[in-house]
Amino acid sequence: MVYPLLVLGVVALYIMIDKAYVHFKYVRIPDSLLVLVETYGFSWGDLEKQVESLEERHYFGRFFRPILENRAKPAWWVESRAADEAQQIEKSMSRGLWVLETVVTAAPLLGLLGTITGMMHAFKLIGGAGLVDPTGVTAGVAQALIATALGLFIALICLFAFNFFSRLQSQTLDEMERLGTRLLDHIRMDQEGAGSEAA
Numbered sequence: 001m002v003y004p005l006l007v008l009g010v011v012a013l014y015i016m017i018d019k020a021y022v023h024f025k026y027v028r029i030p031d032s033l034l035v036l037v038e039t040y041g042f043s044w045g046d047l048e049k050q051v052e053s054l055e056e057r058h059y060f061g062r063f064f065r066p067i068l069e070n071r072a073k074p075a076w077w078v079e080s081r082a083a084d085e086a087q088q089i090e091k092s093m094s095r096g097l098w099v100l101e102t103v104v105t106a107a108p109l110l111g112l113l114g115t116i117t118g119m120m121h122a123f124k125l126i127g128g129a130g131l132v133d134p135t136g137v138t139a140g141v142a143q144a145l146i147a148t149a150l151g152l153f154i155a156l157i158c159l160f161a162f163n164f165f166s167r168l169q170s171q172t173l174d175e176m177e178r179l180g181t182r183l184l185d186h187i188r189m190d191q192e193g194a195g196s197e198a199a
Contacts, residue, residue: 001114001147005107009154012103015096016161023165027093027172029060037179042186044071059089063176067183075188082180086173093169100162104155111151118144 033050036042048068054061066081122141 001110001117002150005110005114005147005150005154008103008107008110009150012100012154012158012161015099016165018096019161019165022093023168026055026058027060027168029175030054033060034179037182044068059093059172060176060179062089063180064183067180067187071183071187071190075184075191078187079180079184082184086176086180089176090169090173093172097162097165097169100158100165103158104162107151107155107158108148109151111148114147114151115144118147 030050033047033054036046036050047064051061051064051068063082063085066085067078070078070081119141122144
C-alpha cells in the first residue's frame with residue numbers, strides 16, 4: 001500500500017503547486033487597479049487600460065471585462081453577466097480541490113489497509129508450534145505501521161492545503177463581489193446622471 005500512497009502524495013503535491021502558481025499569477029489583483037475601483041468617480045477609460053494590462057486568464061480581468069463591455073446596458077443586465085462570469089471563475093478556481101479532499105479521506109484508509117495486510121503477513125511467521133522468529137514478527141509489524149503513518153501524514157498535509165486554498169477561493173470571490181458592487185454603483189450613477197440630463 002505504500003506505492004499507492006506515494007502516488008496519491010505526488011498527485012496531491014502537483015495539485016498544491018498548481019493552485020499556488022495559479023493564485024500567485026492569476027488571482028492577485030494589482031494595487032493600482034484596486035485603488036482605481038475604490039476611487040469615487042473614476043474614469044472608465046482608466047479602468048479599461050488597467051484591465052487590458054492584465055493577462056487574459058487573470059480572474060479579476062475575466063470578471064471586469066463583461067462589466068466593461070456591457071456598462072451601457074441596464075444595471076440588471078450587467079449584474080447578470082457579471083454573476084455568470086463569477087460562476088465560471090468559481091468553477092475554474094475549484095478545479096483540483098476535489099482531489100485534495102479525496103486524498104484526505106483515502107490516504108488514511110489506504111494506510112490502514114496496508115497496516116492490516118502487513119500485520120497478516122507478519123503473523124504468518126508465527127508457526128503452529130509458537131513464535132518461531134520474534135525478530136521477523138516485530139520487524140514486519142514495524143514495516144506495516146509505516147503505511148498508517150505515511151497515510152496520516154499525507155492526509156494531514158492535504159487537509160491543511162485544502163482548507164487554505166478553499167479559504168483563498170472564498171476571499172477572492174468575496175472581493176470580486178465587493179468590487180463588482182462598486183462598478184455597478186458607478187454604472188447606476190452614470191445612468192441616473194444621463195437620465196437627469198435628458199430630463
